[in-house]
Amino acid sequence: MKLRKVTAATAAVLALGLTATACGSDDGNGSGSSGGDKIKIGIKYDQPGLGLKEPDGSFSGFDVDVATYVAKQLGYDANQIEFVETKTPDRENALKRGDVKFIAATYSINDERKKSVDFAGPYLLAHQDLLVKSDSDISKATDLNGKNLCSVTGSTSAQNVRNDFAPKANLKENSGYSECISALQSGAVDALTTDDSILAGFAAQKQYKGQFKLVGLKLSNENYGIGVKKGDTETLNKINAALEKMVSSKAWDKAVADNFGPANYKNEPAPKIGQIVK
Structure with missing residues (x-):
């Protein structure tokens, strides 16, 4: 769903029940009140269905x-x-530097990251999966033996498949998922692997309608959280409260349907705050 300016009525309702972050001068990362200040939020720019900068400059x-x-x-x-675009290698540093107030960018919660970042959520439980052509007979990871498997350079997803399920898979690495999608479309590869949410986002794009399907495997658990600066408990608690409200109001379900619906993505129910699925 593309961003839309909220109506005056909606803003008034929000103002009644909410307090903006601490008053003061705008430091660029959302530390002032909302009376003219801005908040900087880290997202991905290149993941359709999750975080995408559209040609017209809007975001979806x-x-x-x-x-x-x-x-x-x-x-x-x-x-x-x-x-603000926050690429995977720079997420922790962006928070440490104060470049952004928080990050929502397919940011999987793990013990190593928690050493330097605090996480609100999780707000989505994703799983590693395979994306294949709609007429593909691949139904399990072991079917990839002797097949061409695509993922991005440096990704652990493809290595997980080769190490644990299909040691004879032929790994093809590209610089981005878009290149893998093109290779899958042309038949140069037989499958693409990464988080099912990312795969669903690509498959849901209009230009790919009906061409691909998710196999429906759960090769890993990826608990997406919202990253905040280590020690910023106030912001962390406010974000957790906001996520709980998003779920209870059904706005979470609408966002899932809006962004993943065309891919027939069988998402997990909204996770509970602080409940990490190993």
Whole structure:
């Protein structure tokens, strides 16, 4: 769902029940009140269905919808949000430097990351899966033996498949998932592997309608959380409260349907705050 400016009525309702983050001058990362300040939020720019910068400069995706909802609960209208691209290797540093107030960018919670980042959520439980052509007979990971498997350079997903399920799979690495999608479309590879949410986001794009399907495997558990600066308990608690409200109000279900529906993505129910599935 693309960002839309909230109506005056909606803003008034939010203002009654919510307090903006601490008053003061705007430092660029959302530390001031919402009376003109902006909040900077880290997202991905290149993941359809999750975090995508559209050609017209707007943003779409499930992470974008979650981040927008959370920001509104913190007292910020849509036009006060500045989305900042935060690539995977730079997420921790972006929070440490104060470049962004929080990050919603397919950010899987794990013990190593928790040493330097605090996580709100989780807000989505994803699983490693396979994306194949709609007429493919691949139904399990072991079917990939002797087949061409694509993933991005440096990804652990493809290595997991080769190490644990299909040692004879031929791994083809590309710089991005878009290149893997093109290879799958042309028949150069037989499957693409990464988180099912990312795969569903690509498959849901209009230009790929009906061409691909998710196999439906659960090769790993990926608990997506919202990263905040280590020690920022106040923001952490506010974000957790916002996520709980998003689920209870059914806004979470709508965001899932809006962004993943065309891919027939069989998502897990909304996870409970603090409940990490190993």
